[in-house]
Amino acid sequence: MFQYIDDISLETEESRKDFEVGLNQSGGKLDNEKILTNNASYNDAYLYELEHEVNSQDYSGNLMHFDTTEGVMTVSYMLPVNSSEDYSEEYSDLLASMGFEVDNDEQVGLIKTDSEDSKYENSFTVSFNDYEIYYLIDEDDSTISIFTSDAPSDVYVSQYTGDFNNGINFDWDGLKMRAHYNYWNQDSKLIIHDESGNELEAQNSALSVVEEFMNKHN
Numbered sequence: 001m002f003q004y005i006d007d008i009s010l011e012t013e014e015s016r017k018d019f020e021v022g023l024n025q026s027g028g029k030l031d032n033e034k035i036l037t038n039n040a041s042y043n044d045a046y047l048y049e050l051e052h053e054v055n056s057q058d059y060s061g062n063l064m065h066f067d068t069t070e071g072v073m074t075v076s077y078m079l080p081v082n083s084s085e086d087y088s089e090e091y092s093d094l095l096a097s098m099g100f101e102v103d104n105d106e107q108v109g110l111i112k113t114d115s116e117d118s119k120y121e122n123s124f125t126v127s128f129n130d131y132e133i134y135y136l137i138d139e140d141d142s143t144i145s146i147f148t149s150d151a152p153s154d155v156y157v158s159q160y161t162g163d164f165n166n167g168i169n170f171d172w173d174g175l176k177m178r179a180h181y182n183y184w185n186q187d188s189k190l191i192i193h194d195e196s197g198n199e200l201e202a203q204n205s206a207l208s209v210v211e212e213f214m215n216k217h218n
Contacts, residue, residue, distance in 0.1 A: 001075070002073070002075055004068075005073075005074070006070065006071040008071055009067050009071075009072065010067060010072050011067050016046065017213070020205065020206055021125065021127050021205075025127055025203065027052055027054065027188065028053075029188065030048040030063060030205075031049045032206075033046055033047070033208055034046070035047075038098075038099045043067045043068075045064050045095075046064065047063075047095075048063050049062060050078060051204070057080060058081045058186060059078035059080055059081065061076060061079055061087075062076060064076070064100070066100075118207060119140070120207060121137055122136075122137040122204065123205050123207045124205060125202060125210065126192070126201070126202045131148055132148065134149070134205075142160055144157070144158050144168075145158075146158065152213060152217035158170040158172065164181050164187070165180065165184050166180065167180040175194055176195040177195070178193045178194075179192040179193070188204050189202065189203055
């Protein structure tokens, strides 16, 4: 799918984060950001692994976007996660035909970045009108790190018990909380309850972006 978005730019980290948050709100997730250089007249591009939930069906693929003189062009594709088809090579060839340098020794759909070395396995985001709450999951140590976009240096780390299908128990600065996947074995959405009776929906978000944002302020 080709999509042109007029009168915006995604060159800054903040603008790309806003773009990701908007995609999260519609059931999408971007991860493993990689910069592609261009040998034609375009700007460099940002390439991601893409996951999206549509009508309770999980899809995966890739999304690439780059700035033009007056807006942003996105190029993406998705397939059902249980599909036997694989178009990652064709997608790589398409990007290469547009002048973007893609390493054909590794399929686009399997691109990994520094998030492979992360201590965290997953991240989730709750988006409000003027701020976000981030949750970073460390399954090895059974901890969840929580911080907000308006106070990113104030990171609270809580030990959790349980599992994400049946529910985990943890706290946020003393407030008891419980969370579970929206669907069994599907980490696209985390449902979070606190002891005050509030319920939040946290969308799976790009681990590398959230971790980089936290590390930048700590």
